Amino acid sequence: MVMQINDFANKIICGDTLEILRKIPPDSIELGITSPPYNKGEKQKGWLVKNVKYDKYSDKKSEDEYRQNQIDVLNEIFRITKEGGSFFYNHKNRWEKGIMHHPLQWLMKTKWTIKQEIVWDRTIAANIRGWRFWQIDEKIYWLYKPKGNNKIGDELEARHAMLSSVWRFPPERNNGHPAPFPIVLPARIIFSILNKKKGIVLDPYAGSGTTCVAAKLLGCDYLGIDISEAYCKMAKNRLSYSEKDRHKLEEELKKHSVSKTFSDRKMKGEHTGKYRKTGQTKPNTIVNQ
Ligand SMILES: C[S@@+](CC[C@H](N)C(=O)[O-])C[C@H]1O[C@@H](n2cnc3c(N)ncnc32)[C@H](O)[C@@H]1O
Secondary structure (H helix, E strand, O other): OOOOHHHOOOEEEEOOHHHHHOOOOOOOEEEEEEOOOOOOOOOOOOOOOOOOOEOOEOOOOOHHHHHHHHHHHHHHHHHHEEEEEEEEEEEOOEEEOOEEEOOHHHHOOOOOEEEEEEEEEOOOOOOOOOOOOOOOEEEEEEEEOOEOOEOOOOOOOHHHHOOOOEEEOOOOOOOOOOOOOOOHHHHHHHHHHHOOOOOEEEEOOOOOOHHHHHHHHOOOEEEEEEOOHHHHHHHHHHHHOHHHHHHHHHHHHHOOOOOOOHHHHHHOOOOOOOOOOOOOOOOOOOOOO
16 A cells, blocks of 8 residues: 555654655655764763663664665655755764764765754763863754755745854753753754744654654644654653643744844944854844854
8 A cells, every 4th residue: 555644644653764764655744853873882981971772772783884774764864855855964973993983974975965064062071081072062964855956945034044053952851761852952943944834844763752742832743753662652642741841942932033134234234244142232243042
């Protein structure tokens, strides 16, 4: 039987993401957001920070196998995404025996156009050892499926585009999952990209369902996939009381505002080159974030 996208909408599906993605018809979803397992191994590597250990998934593949799997997953997501659609892929740099593994090493082998690299300042160090400066950031890659030959895509509305490419969100703590998103992260993406339009938001490694909860609160449809029955149950449970998280989301939405756009400033001959944070309200200040 041929499956339609409506068969997948507003569901949390338990299973291997690649197998499930292959069943979804092409050009079905508007937007996706995810944080895959990072292939970090499961050994205790630091004395202050515990390594993440998932239910039902061992985060320890050979590097080649891991990268090929990520390329296959990302290309399946490309196939099921509509032209002009986006996928936000959170990952970080890792080191194995002193060699750095960088996500661009496999992202550049996928079909996606890489639109932007966003720095997620998590405000805490993931590994506290003195071999390098404290690594407190992860990256979020904005991947784009071109509309025909147009690799640039539509402009963001000014109120979203005035947020910077450095996002400062501490990790979520009140969650039974070992590596959840803070809900403001998917909320920022969905609100900026869909901008109150409806659409299906996918998270192929949904974990505790944070992306799906943000999508639901913003009036979108969602599809979450995870290999662990326990996490799928956790996600479904969270979705049933999603209103509990609305106040966090509202705080994020307030940041999507702008007092004057660059073109307003340019027209009035005002300064356009400086970026300041909210609260620093000198004249000619861009009020944002
Ligand atoms: C970093 S966590 C995602 C957490 C999520 N962003 C949240 O807010 O809770 C990665 C998830 O991928 C799931 N996973 C690992 N391998 C998978 C696979 N082959 N198919 C589907 N899910 C998988 C794990 O169970 C884990 O929940």
